[in-house]
Amino acid sequence: MAAPVISVDNVGVRFQRDRGRKRSLKDMLGRKELRQAPDEFWAFRNVSFDVAEGESIGVVGRNGQGKSTLLKMVAEVLIPDEGSVAVRQGVAPLIEITGGFVDDLSVRDNVFLAAGLHGKSKDEIADEFDDIIEFAEIKDFVNTPYKHLSSGMKVRVAFSVIARLDEPILLVDEVLAVGDRGFRRKCYARIEEMLAEGRTMFFVSHNDGDLKRFCQRGIYLDKGKLQYDGPIDEAFDRYTTDYA
Template identity: 45%
Template sequence: MENPIVEVNNVSMMFRLYRENVDSLKEFLIKKVKRQITYEEFWALSDISFQVNKGESVALIGRNGCGKSTLLKTIAGVLKPTKGSVHINGTVAPMIELGAGFDMDLTARENVFLNGAILGYPKEMLEENMPAIEEFSELHQFMDVPIKNFSSGMLARLGFAVATIYTPDILIVDEILSVGDYRFQEKCHARIHEMLEQGTTLLFVSHSIDQVKKVCNRAILLNQGHMLFDGGVKEAWNRYDSL
């Protein structure tokens, strides 16, 4: 039997919410040494466990603040869980935050190489695929413009084009398809379907039932850091609506 491509085992994530307002790192360190810093523990995730097999397309759904993005970041390796473990058996292309992996002072072309390097793509491969990236993103005349001048939709186009120019084992998409025009969103959905047909595994966050239905065959419902349901998209969304 094939091993799961993603294994999330009893994952919990705790953040410290500090009560004091400090104006500098020096002040924070002094207060910490004097034990004048107090905080509350906030558990963003509590004992989450599930497995994803190769080729599955899984949506993470739930209200804002339920832990979806935190869970994706632990799977992508951006965050280390406080408890539990995550095992990944393959390459990951994460699209978790708009503009993540970009330098706003660099041009779009320069950011293709920067973001591509972060994703582990060789420079030669990026150079070879630059025309395809320009074509998919539809940013031909803006490739040598600093991206600090880009709209959120243009950033999404560039990030998606770079992340999907190569077919990763696991594609992680967090709400990035909610920006930009409808036609480009449909273009992204078509690219995702192509990747799924080639065996890519998808972890997808969206507040749109239409988007989830288009690309996912399974959904995991989170609420206040707890996993409430793992199964069919329709039933998961019905439970989501009843929260």
């Protein structure tokens, strides 16, 4: 049997409610006990699962239950406080999608910057630049400073860049909730193309239609725990039943 492309092993993540209070050196060095200070809480704890290559997984739960946090760990931009996350393939993250774009740079410069940060060479970006701009529908704004774009236009640019990456694992966090209906249809079609190529996907959404369209498996996070891992219909049904 092939090794899983993602292994989440007994993971826990904690945050501080009072961001103004810094942990002392003693707090940071005393990680063996991982005692919870009064102003700390666990987003989730003791979460374990494996993901096979080509699986498409919907992550469901209320706001604040750790869905985006889970994706950030898979993207390796967040380190868990307990346990481990092993990711054995490259990741294309559609999470906090406009992060990394620079307001004062032009759209053109931002495309080269963002794609370059994800490993694309300058020549590769140049070859794909026209397709990126056409997909984003911003041909008349390529030399406009990014800060002057509308929020919807910014999302279109960012999605168009990330959707051109060749990474085998795709992370999608509520990005399809933004933008007009026509652009969402294009996003849906592009995601379906990527899944048809055999990519692995984590998909966070509150939209049951989108979840059931793209995902076969569902993970339900609630009250700091993995409450269910199985068919997406059952995962969403359990979630909606708990909070009907």
